[in-house]
Amino acid sequence: MSYFKETAANIVGNKKLRAPQLQAYLRIQEFFSTPENKEALVVLPTGTGKTGLISIAPFGVSEGRVLIITPGLVTKQSIQKAQEILEDNFWVNFDIIFDPMDLPSLSEYSSSISMEHLETSNIIYSNIHRLTGDNPNALINRVDPDFFDLIIVDEAHHAPANSWKTTLEYFNKAKVLHLTGTPFRGDNQEVPGVKIHETYLSEVMRDKYVKWLRKESVNATELYFSMPDAPGRKFTKDEILAFKEKEWIEKSVALSKDCSLEVIKHSAEKLAELRTSSPNVPHKILAVGCSISHANDLLDWYREEGLIGVIVHSQMSKEDISLSFSVIDNNDCDVVISVNMLMEGYDHHYLSILALFRPYRSLNAFAQVVGRILRAIPDDLTTAFEVDNNGLVIYHKETGLDEMWQSFQRETDRARHQRTREYAISDREYVERDSTLSDVFSGESFISGNESYLDDIDFNEIFKNKRAEIQRLVDEKLESIKGSSSINEEDLELIKSTLIKNETSKAAREIDPNLIEKRPDLARKKLRELLTKNAQDSVADLLSDLRLDEKSAELAPSFMGVLPYLKATDPNDGVLVRYINSKLQKRFGSVNQRDNKGLSQSIDAIPEIIEELRKMIQ
Known part of the structure; x- marks a missing residue:
């Protein structure tokens, strides 16, 4: 097992991460879980959290070292700032990893870096200019083709340039993840890789x-x-x-x-x-x-x-x-x-x-x-x-x-078109919600959209409380030490640092197994949330394209023969979301019975249903 497979990372249920980051991460995991899949493309608009996605993408995916390639100095410095422990560390600040001692070993590639340092690094990042060429210190002239398991290409619209091609051809056994804010190159040709996720600007x-x-x-x-x-x-x-x-x-x-x-x-x-x-x-x-x-x-x-x-x-x-x-x-x-x-x-x-x-x-x-x-x-x-x-x-x-x-x-x-907020729900729909809307039914009570067995697990809150608890414990021990002996401030700082390190490692041993155990459940909950959000976003976009108001009722009469229990006054957005849910239910079964793969396939099917609706309405 590699570092990225073994380390307990709080990603899927992490409330500090944005929906586009989480959806892209789940797509990346799913795509590379099939060994034949080698090259993927993710499109995220600028400002959405691409650097954060780069930081979480290797976890659960990479079987070995990771190479992050940037097009130039400024982009490289952005990656460096997010990942270096002495900088504004993304993994710590966003509750990805609880114990800083568990952070990946990170190195910037340079001609002076030792082979030992390269071999012990989990992540190596560099701008493209240091990787290729006739210089014996270029990276491809120093390591074997199988040195990396995953290569992440940032700002991938630069990728088809010769130096990029040379690098990717040399490391041809590695998985390759291209990330960009636009799926087209400067010459308007498509960026390489199978496009597994694109977040549209309207959504963000x-x-x-x-x-x-x-x-x-x-x-x-x-x-x-x-x-x-x-x-x-x-x-x-x-x-x-x-x-x-x-x-x-x-x-x-x-x-x-x-x-x-x-x-x-x-x-x-x-x-x-x-x-x-x-x-x-x-x-x-x-x-x-x-x-x-x-x-x-x-x-x-x-x-x-x-x-x-x-x-x-x-x-x-x-x-x-x-x-x-x-x-x-x-x-x-x-x-x-x-x-x-x-x-x-x-x-x-x-x-x-x-x-x-x-x-x-x-x-x-x-x-x-x-x-x-x-x-x-x-x-x-x-x-x-x-x-x-x-x-x-x-x-x-x-x-x-x-x-x-x-x-x-x-x-x-x-x-400008907001997601669906309100629906007119009939009594019959309420009774049949288990098969179409996936709500939890218990006798006469009904809790919309919740999975109660996961509600008490909030790893962001756990991280926060544990860190506060560690700070209290350390402060108490320091007060005790100061009261019982004469010690200078410099030595106190060293003791404080050691105490925090030890208490954090102890807490991580409690948190990490629970985090690993709950990964499938957290993924399921997040996929259901993303399914709902994608359907609502897609409907809002379609209504915008067709110049139809969300809350007017032009569409309901046309769908009354298709959707049961529909009223002529039902709003446009509610009608279309119900149509999507009904189509998905017929294809994949009741949403509360779908496994994670079925939920992912449901998300994939939404664009096709939207195009079907576009033809029906136009």
Whole structure:
């Protein structure tokens, strides 16, 4: 057995983890439980918890060492911050592992790392540039092809580049998990791997895991173009289109000072409004330019509006990039100006306005840059979610970005449709709920949606109480030691550290066996919750797409011959959820009789039923 199979990790029933993380984790476990399955893809929007998923994914899956590959320095530092024990450790802070002594052995790959250190590590992480090449110290030149059992590729839309391919081909016996915020590469080809899970942006907006999104385009009432071979003459847009491509117009607008100033002025006004509404939150603009020279101009033009800017681009030295990020993190600027550096993995919540000064042809690139303003500001730092977590995208209309925005518009429209909250339930449905709704029936009493035999098991609460108990015990022992002998503060700290370590290990011996024993039950409960949530989310999205209100009753008459005991006044969302439940019940049996595999298959079947409903309703 490997470390990741043996270690008691509190994942499936963990209340600190988000639903997309848990659903993706269960999919990963299920997929790799079949030996023939070797390469998987998971799509999670930026700000949803991808780094956390990377941290939990190996548990119960990997039979050996894990390699985490990142595309660059910033993403690697994000992983490092989450996993290093001296940093903001995810496994401890999110109650994944109770005893810090049980944390995985973690190493960053470098040319100087010893072979012994590599062999004793559970996880090795590195950016892609250190893994391949002719250098004898490149990782693939130092270890055997079977050195890793699981490879996790972060920001997997970079994966098809030659260096990534070389690495994955060398470690061809390993399981490979690709993670990305968008399932398309820069050339619009699909990212490799079987897509086993995708969380849609509308879902995480609905749950307020990320900022809401809206856009405002700037459009001049009169727009004129000049031509070098026609000095002094002004051309309208229609005149130019007679002999120039649309792309020429879009590039000209993007590089025009006048058009850029319009976007700058509008974004500056919106920032001022936002800061007036929420003066204690250091909101910022993220401005994306075409080139380094363009970025320098943007810096000057924003300065003329009274705003302090900082530039970040891929040609800067590590020291200068670090300095720029320090200025951003310390909230010493108003505008972050980026060129060819999407800051993947950089976690700054206060980028709230995106000002675009360049056209895009790749939906992947557009999605990546919009993702930079998605990270939600924590509730305890906001005036109100609706004010502070309402991201705004601004661009000039003639840069041609409306087409790119349409995919986001669909998701924002869907997010406005809330999940089903209320149902009209007939007496007959109540009687038959065991076979269709899976509620627990005992005589005349009825508890909706609960599994009482698991209600008393809350490992987050157990972790919290045990840690408080350990702190009390240690404090009492320290007081006793201080009262009985003369000892300096430095020695007391050493004793305190040893006592905490010993008491934590003792508590872990009590908690861990119980955690391991309850894994299947916790997984079952979570799968049932996810089944309900997926059905409700899918119905909300479908009603949004069809422009139907959740609580109106247009659909009920059409389904009265299909669903028993339906009333003509039953709301649309309730009707569709009942239809899904009925279809699943016929295919997989009563939900309270389904095993974990059946529950997982039920979740998989929902998209097919939704498409069936779409055809029925349209």
